[in-house]
Amino acid sequence: MTDTTTKALRVTNLKAENYKRLVAVDISPSGNVVTIAGRNAQGKSSVLDALWAALAGGEASRATQQPIREGQDSAVVRLDLGDIIVTRRWTKDDAGTLTVESADGAKYSSPQKLLDEMLGRRAFDPLAFVRQSPKDQVATLVSTVDLPFDPEELERKRKGVYDQRTEVGRDVAKLEAQLASYPDHDPNLPDEEESASALLAEADAAREQNASIDRAVSEANRQASAVEWAEDALREAQASLDAARSQYADAQKALKAMPTRVDVSGFTERLDGLEASNRRIRAQKDRTMVAGFLSAAKQKRAEHTIQLERIEKQKAEALAAVEFPVPGLSFDDAGVTLNGIPLSQSSSAEQLRVSVALAMAANPKLRVLRIMDGSLLDSESMQIIAELAAEHDYQVWVEVVDESGKVGVTIEDGQVAR
Incomplete structure (x- = not known):
């Protein structure tokens, strides 16, 4: 069996049925930024949650009390990562099952352990880092680098x-x-x-x-x-x-x-x-x-x-x-610093750049990130994310509110709008 744990993986296809608000979606993303758009309460967040539920397992499951769409008995999310395929199923009678198989159909005996290794030490929404407390930001930063001491x-x-x-x-x-x-x-x-x-x-x-x-x-x-x-x-x-x-x-x-x-x-x-x-x-x-x-x-x-x-x-x-993901990045007793000043005092663009860089540094194997509430980002912020994704060859899934139907992949009533 080919060792896929040393390769950088991205989502080539996402299929989900009856997961949260989703009825059935089949998405084959292209480009470094994958925009999931649509009106509110149509299932946009469920697409990004399905992506993370398939990969993160227990952590994502604990954050989701009801993974199965109302009125249904089961749900399934299938991720094609190129060299491996991840399938997670839920029924009303159990907490879900996970299978990970290679492209040739061979199954891995410890699927969640494999995914955990690919997810790195911390898998998160980059925007969540900006909203963290200074203490939690330091913990996040420390988890992404190899320090020669115990802080x-x-x-x-x-x-x-x-x-x-x-x-x-x-x-x-x-x-x-x-x-x-x-x-x-x-x-x-x-x-x-x-x-x-x-x-x-x-x-x-x-x-x-x-x-x-x-x-x-x-x-x-x-x-x-x-x-x-x-x-x-x-x-x-x-x-x-x-x-x-x-x-x-x-x-x-x-x-x-x-x-x-x-x-x-x-x-x-x-x-x-x-x-x-x-x-x-x-x-x-x-x-x-x-x-x-x-x-x-x-x-x-x-x-x-x-x-x-x-x-x-x-x-x-x-x-x-220490080689930090962003030049000038460090931390002190008060929190994370950038070029010697508190990160909270840096511009929004600088904070976003640091957040995305940290998320990428934490996940070198599975180069997939998700950004919830992407509608909060302005055009400059979206441009920064696009540049970083292209520079580091990452795939960033972004949820945005849009009623035009002309932005990215539009979700409507739990399905991809045609």
């Missing part, structure tokens, strides 16, 4: 670092506020607090020293009086005078040996200001500690910022190496 994993990593940096940023703000509550650093303050008990002990020692001096002075004065008394009684007691002079000399020596008097009035003032000074010392220590915490937090925040920049650089370098 979701990279975004999870970026968000994790971003959240960590945000948390550290809160710590930085808190520490900055805490640091601002302390007085400025005073270089004249000692590093450690002074002890009140030590100061009291020093004051007691000084008072004792002064008391010793006072006692020595008192003793010297007393001995001086004794000398005077002894001199007065010299004639009466020479021996007493000599002894008094000796004692007086000893007292003078003791006085000279005493240290200098200490002014104790400052101790009271120092004691009064000691607690205030110690509070400032404690505050200065706390300030130094908080400043250290703040410096560490800022360093951590800077490291997180560097990590975020590396992630963004990794993503940018990886995206730069």
Whole structure:
């Protein structure tokens, strides 16, 4: 059996009976753009739905609650893709059957798997891409190219670092506020607090020293009086005078040996200001500690910022190496971009060109696209679609509302108008 999965396929013939609004249609399209026209509620959409129902299988069936035309018991859609023929049937009793056979009549054992491979990773109406949310547009774009990284994993990593940096940023703000509550650093303050008990002990020692001096002075004065008394009684007691002079000399020596008097009035003032000074010392220590915490937090925040920049650089370098279907196409956290600006801000023509290019890139094997609501497209948009279809050799089925009967294949009452 010939391997058709490597060939590019197009619809050479579409036959459908009793599918949705269709009675019976037989269409052999020509050209790259196949226009399905007619008035509303005549079966135009059913033609494009039949095309996709035959190919997409379960996905299309889930979107269609009633595939069989009202009043009928079964429906069938047959697609001739040149090298293979796809036939899907529905009855009221089952969800439908699918057969895929080669041009020589040989049947494939896994028909839906074959079609899924031909449909690519995403088969859609190109216009639907324009109406998607930015997040869904990114998912669509990612599904059409081979990225050297997992965008979701990279975004999870970026968000994790971003959240960590945000948390550290809160710590930085808190520490900055805490640091601002302390007085400025005073270089004249000692590093450690002074002890009140030590100061009291020093004051007691000084008072004792002064008391010793006072006692020595008192003793010297007393001995001086004794000398005077002894001199007065010299004639009466020479021996007493000599002894008094000796004692007086000893007292003078003791006085000279005493240290200098200490002014104790400052101790009271120092004691009064000691607690205030110690509070400032404690505050200065706390300030130094908080400043250290703040410096560490800022360093951590800077490291997180560097990590975020590396992630963004990794993503940018990886995206730069990807070959997107349209030059200048890429994406960021906000959505799909074209030449560095959001796709939503590009012109309608540019958005349409991107949408069709993505649809074509997603379906390289089965070169068939469908566009519902083609009446919403102006002549410029239709020209763009025709040019892209011709350039890439694609077959684009377009539904338009037309009452003239002169545009494309006209559907009337579920059949091709004659």
